[in-house]
Amino acid sequence: MCMSHQDSIALKLSLIDSEKKRFPMAAIYSLYIINKSGGLIFYKDYGSAGRMDTNDSLRVASLWHSMHVISQQLSPTTGCSGIELLEADTFDLHCFQSLTGTKFFVVCEPGTQHMESLLKDIYELYTDYVLKNPFYEMEMPIRCELFDINLSQAVQKDRVAMLGR
Amino acid sequence: MAPVGPRSGDAIFANVERVNAELFTLTYGATVRQLLTDLEEVEEVNKQLDQMGYNIGIRLIDEFLAKSNVTRCVDFRETAEVIAKVGFKMFLGVTATVSNWDADGTCCSIILEDNPLVDFVELPDTCQGLYYCNILSGVIRGALEMVSMKTEVTWIRDVLRGDDAYELQVKLLKQVPEEYPYKDDE
Numbered sequence: 001m002c003m004s005h006q007d008s009i010a011l012k013l014s015l016i017d018s019e020k021k022r023f024p025m026a027a028i029y030s031l032y033i034i035n036k037s038g039g040l041i042f043y044k045d046y047g048s049a050g051r052m053d054t055n056d057s058l059r060v061a062s063l064w065h066s067m068h069v070i071s072q073q074l075s076p077t078t079g080c081s082g083i084e085l086l087e088a089d090t091f092d093l094h095c096f097q098s099l100t101g102t103k104f105f106v107v108c109e110p111g112t113q114h115m116e117s118l119l120k121d122i123y124e125l126y127t128d129y130v131l132k133n134p135f136y137e138m139e140m141p142i143r144c145e146l147f148d149i150n151l152s153q154a155v156q157k158d159r160v161a162m163l164g165r
Numbered sequence: 166m167a168p169v170g171p172r173s174g175d176a177i178f179a180n181v182e183r184v185n186a187e188l189f190t191l192t193y194g195a196t197v198r199q200l201l202t203d204l205e206e207v208e209e210v211n212k213q214l215d216q217m218g219y220n221i222g223i224r225l226i227d228e229f230l231a232k233s234n235v236t237r238c239v240d241f242r243e244t245a246e247v248i249a250k251v252g253f254k255m256f257l258g259v260t261a262t263v264s265n266w267d268a269d270g271t272c273c274s275i276i277l278e279d280n281p282l283v284d285f286v287e288l289p290d291t292c293q294g295l296y297y298c299n300i301l302s303g304v305i306r307g308a309l310e311m312v313s314m315k316t317e318v319t320w321i322r323d324v325l326r327g328d329d330a331y332e333l334q335v336k337l338l339k340q341v342p343e344e345y346p347y348k349d350d351e
Contacts, residue, residue, distance in 0.1 A: 099230050099237060100311045120231070127228035138223065 027162060028118075028155060029091060029107040032057070033126065035139045036101030038065035042142040046155065050091060050107055064105065068095065084116075098123060118158050125150050171235045174254025181232065181255065190284045197297060207294040214296070218303020219310075226308035229255065241337050242266070244314070245273050248305065248335075257281055265334075274321060275305075277331035288325045296320050302333060313341040 029050035033042035040061035045051045052060065068082040086093040092112060095105040096119035104119050104126070129147035130136050136144060200210045229235075233251050238244040249261035259281065265274040282298050296302075302318035309316045315338040322328035 098227060100227055102227070123227075124231045127224075127231045131224040131227055 027109045027112045027159065029109070030057075031106050031122070031151075031155075032061050032064070032104070033142065034061050034065050034103040034105075037139070038062050039139070041140065044151070049109075064093075064095070065103065068097070068103065094119060096120065096123065102126070112162075114158070114162070118154070121154050121158075122151065125154060171251075172233055174233075174251040174260065177232050177251070177255045178258055183258075186258075186281055187284070190281060193282055193300070194286060197295075201292065201295075207292055211294070211296050211299050214299035215303040215306075218300035218305075219307035220303075221300070222304040222307020222309075223311050225256070225304060226311045229308065240270065241314070242270055242273075244309070245275065245335060249275050252308075253277070271337040273335055275333045275335060276322075277333070280324070280331050283325060286325060293326070296323065297325050298323070298331065305333070305335060309335075315339050315341060 028046050030043065030045040030052070032040060035041050038061070040058050043052075043054075043057040043061070071083045072080050082095070082097060084095055086095075087110065090110065091107050092110050092115070093105055093107050094115035095103060096116065097103045102123075104122055106115055106119065108115060125147060126142075129150055130142050130144050131138075133144045133146070136142065197210070197214070200213055201207070204210050204213060229252060233247075233255060235247055235251065238247060245263045249263045253259055253261045253275075257280075259277065259279045261275045261277045263273055263275055266272070280298065282301070286297060288295060288297065299320070302320065306316055306318045317336045317338055319334045319336075320332070321334050322330055322332035324331060
């Protein structure tokens with residue numbers, strides 16, 4: 001099939017429009033980081049949907065930690081590393097667990113793509129700007145300015161990339 | 166999304182932020198020198214360097230995992246290879262070789278031909294008991310502990326003490342199972 005250059009641009013633009021209709025606002029609702037013993041060490045929400053107060057976010061974090069462990073034990077396959085994606089009617093939850101046991105998970109709009117790579121990027125940011133911060137104590141809540149700055153940039157970049165897809 | 170395969174040590178080394186090698190060497194040298202002044206006892210300095218390395222190792226392992234994309238190693242042999250080929254390359258820019266395996270695969274030697282920590286270094290007679298690079302053994306011990314391997318790391322050969330290479334013996338003491346709860350009945 002042959003397609004002129006203009007056609008392909010028009011097609012791309014219409015795709016972007018339809019994507020915008022499907023994702024009218026922030027696709028990521030919130031981000032959680034849990035340490036290896038299940039404590040919430042970082043929570044941030046984006047946009048109004050799914051916003052939670054401190055107690056609720058702590059509850060979600062410890063609930064998720066336990067469910068993740070239970071899922072590993074219930075799994076019929078050996079060497080299962082726990083739930084990676086939970087799909088609900090109103091949200092998706094993508095989870096990434098590093099080999100050291102720290103869990104990163106995002107709650108986002110159903111059907112949001114490429115969350116695995118975003119989580120991977122966030123893991124890298126965590127190693128660069130949290131673990132290398134000499135004032136950060138391991139397993140404690142994260143209060144690192146550079147991490148916050150770079151994290152919002154990464155999330156912003158992800159949104160722009162998503163609109164362009 | 167296609168899964169990303171493990172990256173080679175060279176590829177990572179080319180991409181990470183680096184500092185000037187001489188600045189690094191001299192900073193490390195200054196640190197050791199200061200420890201010798203502060204602690205006076207050479208044995209204490211060895212201990213302190215190991216502890217500093219351990220503290221580095223428990224944080225550094227995450228950076229290693231995040232940037233190298235390595236997945237869980239099947240056995241300790243693979244772990245040692247990954248440390249030598251990817252780990253040393255990524256953080257120090259040199260590669261090491263693994264040899265001298267014992268029969269059950271729990272003890273091996275990591276041999277460094279080239280060691281950027283020791284440029285410009287000579288040990289004076291008063292410091293003969295010093296393991297100048299003891300920080301490295303601490304780093305390996307700390308890093309492996311975070312991925313549930315208890316190890317013991319000791320120096321076998323050290324060029325600063327007149328040997329022909331740097332040889333680190335890594336001995337796997339036990340593998341801590343990761344499953345929760347650690348014991349159902351307790």
